[in-house]
Amino acid sequence: MTDFNETTGTQAIERAVLLLTTVASRAQVGWRLTDLARYCDLSNSTTHRILGALSNMRLVKQREGDRRYVPGPMLYDLSLTLPAHFAFQAACHSHLVKLAADTNSSVFLALRSGDSYVLIDNVGSAYATLMSRRGTRRPLLAAATGNAMLVGMPAVLRDNILAANTKDIRLHEEHHLDGYMRMYRRSRRCGFGYHRNDVTSEVSAVSVTIAGTDGLPFAGVTAICSTKSMPAARVPEIVKRLRQEVTLITQQYGDLIAAML
Known part of the structure; x- marks a missing residue:
C-alpha cells in the first residue's frame, strides 16, 4: 500500500x-x-x-x-526568492543592446531549463513574435539557442535530451521535425547553434552558449535576422562577436552565474 x-x-x-x-x-x-x-x-x-x-x-x-x-x-x-536570476537578466541587457547594434540583428538571451530553454530577454523587434517573447519555453531542439546548448553537452546527456525532445515534437509538431533535425546536424558540424531557413523561411540565426561553473551550457545568446542580411560569409564574424560578449559576461558576472546554479 x-x-x-x-x-x-x-x-x-x-x-x-x-x-x-x-x-x-x-x-x-x-x-x-x-x-x-x-x-x-x-x-x-x-x-x-x-x-x-x-x-x-x-x-x-x-x-x-x-x-x-x-x-x-x-x-x-515564488520568483522573488531567486534574486540572482533577475540580477543576471538586468546585467546582461546592455550586452544585448551592443550586440544588436554591432550585428544589425535582433538578439535574445535564454536560459536552459531541463530539456527546454526559456527566453528571458530580447533586444530588437524585427523578429519579435509569439515565439520570441520573454517567458517563451521551447524544446532545446526547436531553436538555434537550444541547439547551441545541445552541441556543448556531453554525449549521454545530449542523446537523452534529443530523445525526449524528438518524442515531444512528434506528438505536437511533427511537421517541423525534419527542419529541426537539419538545424541540429548543421549546428553539430559548425560547433554553434545555426538556423538557416530550416523552420522559418528567409530567417537565419546563430547562437553561442554561456557555460555554468560546472562547465555545462546554462544560457545562450542568439542573433537573428533575415537570411539576406546574414549570408553564410558573414556568419563567422557574427559568431566571433557573440563569443567576445559572452566572454565578458562570464568574466563580469561569474558570481551571479554561480548563484543561479
Whole structure:
C-alpha cells in the first residue's frame, strides 16, 4: 500500500508540473481545458481536477473574458526568492543592446531549463513574435539557442535530451521535425547553434552558449535576422562577436552565474 501511494503521489506531482509548465508555455494565448488535456495526454476530468488545485494555490488562473488558463500570480511571488536570476537578466541587457547594434540583428538571451530553454530577454523587434517573447519555453531542439546548448553537452546527456525532445515534437509538431533535425546536424558540424531557413523561411540565426561553473551550457545568446542580411560569409564574424560578449559576461558576472546554479 505504501509503494502504491508513493507511486500515485509522484504521478500526481508530475502531472501538476506538466500542466503548470505547459500553461506557462503559452502565457499570452492561454489554454482551453480540452486543448490542454489533449496536449498533455490527460483526460479532461483529471486536467480539470489538477487545474482546480493549482488555481486554488494561485499558480494558474482563468482569464476573464475567454476563461482560458494562464499563469497565476503565485509564480511571480515564488520568483522573488531567486534574486540572482533577475540580477543576471538586468546585467546582461546592455550586452544585448551592443550586440544588436554591432550585428544589425535582433538578439535574445535564454536560459536552459531541463530539456527546454526559456527566453528571458530580447533586444530588437524585427523578429519579435509569439515565439520570441520573454517567458517563451521551447524544446532545446526547436531553436538555434537550444541547439547551441545541445552541441556543448556531453554525449549521454545530449542523446537523452534529443530523445525526449524528438518524442515531444512528434506528438505536437511533427511537421517541423525534419527542419529541426537539419538545424541540429548543421549546428553539430559548425560547433554553434545555426538556423538557416530550416523552420522559418528567409530567417537565419546563430547562437553561442554561456557555460555554468560546472562547465555545462546554462544560457545562450542568439542573433537573428533575415537570411539576406546574414549570408553564410558573414556568419563567422557574427559568431566571433557573440563569443567576445559572452566572454565578458562570464568574466563580469561569474558570481551571479554561480548563484543561479
